Amino acid sequence: MFNLLISGNSESWNSSPFELERSRAAVEYTADEISERYKFFDEKAIQELKSFPSLFVIENEALESRIGYIINIRVRQNSVVIDFEFDPILPCLKIGAIEDLRVDIDLGKWELSRTHWVIKDEPIFEILVRKGYISQEQFDASLALKEPSAPVVSPVNEGAGQFNSSQVFIVHGHDEIAKLEMADFITSLGLTPIILHMQPSSGRTIIEKIEYYSNVGFGIVLYTPCDVGSKVGDLTGKYRARQNVVFEHGYLIGKLGRPRVVAVVKSSVETPNDISGVVYVSLDEQNIWKETLKTEMRSVGYQV
Known part of the structure; x- marks a missing residue:
């Protein structure tokens, strides 16, 4: 934006x-x-x-x-x-x-x-x-x-097997409105949204920043129609999330476990079909997604 x-x-x-x-x-x-x-x-x-x-x-x-x-x-x-x-x-x-x-x-x-x-x-x-x-x-x-003037979040290390349930990691593409709405929602719950580009690099590479700041109890992945992709030879493509979004989605599932990661899908966006048991929530205009997310967070120990 x-x-x-x-x-x-x-x-x-x-x-x-x-x-x-x-x-x-x-x-x-x-x-x-x-x-x-x-x-x-x-x-x-x-x-x-x-x-x-x-x-x-x-x-x-x-x-x-x-x-x-x-x-x-x-x-x-x-x-x-x-x-x-x-x-x-x-x-x-x-x-x-x-x-x-x-x-x-x-x-x-x-x-x-x-x-x-x-x-x-x-x-x-x-x-x-x-x-x-x-x-x-x-x-x-x-x-x-x-x-120095950006909101900086210090990751909390609560030990092996423990999760920081005061923060939520948000993965996003180019849809700034969806990102801002999600950050507003997380803040309204009394939690701290962690958005990677708002955290200082301190000499870290992108993957090192992801590793450093993803010590959280819950992750939200925004699948928004930022790219278009198709198989070789196809005449028409489908809207897809950016490649970094798909990568970070998989990374968070591997680090936090599937119950602690939810993908929120805006519009008609192609989603990965090789990950079973993944929760996908529609970013609907009636805001039902907010109650769904709160239910998912409560199931893993968040007090929301």
Whole structure:
């Protein structure tokens, strides 16, 4: 998830703050599900928006674009005022970069010609690294700079055969809304959600981070339609979760045991068919999934 702010004033990003008509904030070019979560700018929405990376762009890329963060949001009757700062490590994006990212970030046909603020459900840093606009080293250094302010969870080692029943490990793909909703739900139960990218690496590789932070009593794996896959020769594909999600699902089953891991499935997503006895729960609009998850957690000793 990231913020994309586009202004027709070439001096908008010279200094903070920036003021925008409220009707153009978190509404235009924003998916309905995302817009409903953020367009009212309540306290929770503001905190989440401040945690997302942001691209600051001048209409039609008249100047180079910048990467940074929103640090404060003030809501007025007809406008929204944001304070912002640029990332001191990440470079400017050359003129034409945003256009080059059009497909990757789902940029609307005339979007670059319109002053507005949109929230995009795309992994912007992953895209920028893959396209060569920033290096992995620059991204790691930028992340390390922000880590001290990120919510940090210390894993609890309760000994062999014991499980930490105050934390829940959440595995997710690119669906940020599903991830945020699940984290909100776990927090509402008085538990601590552990989301891997929010924990400091401290020099660890991804697999080492998974090992280090998965000393929990329960794991939730979000199967969301992030990828498309099919057998060789098939003309049509099926929606699938990201490969890391399937891998971490299997890892948690091996480490915690099947009763302590539940997969939550959003929409029509292909699920692995070679693991028997796996619990799959539908992320339904009636929120029945919440009661189902509480039942599963209670069965392994969680007080929820």
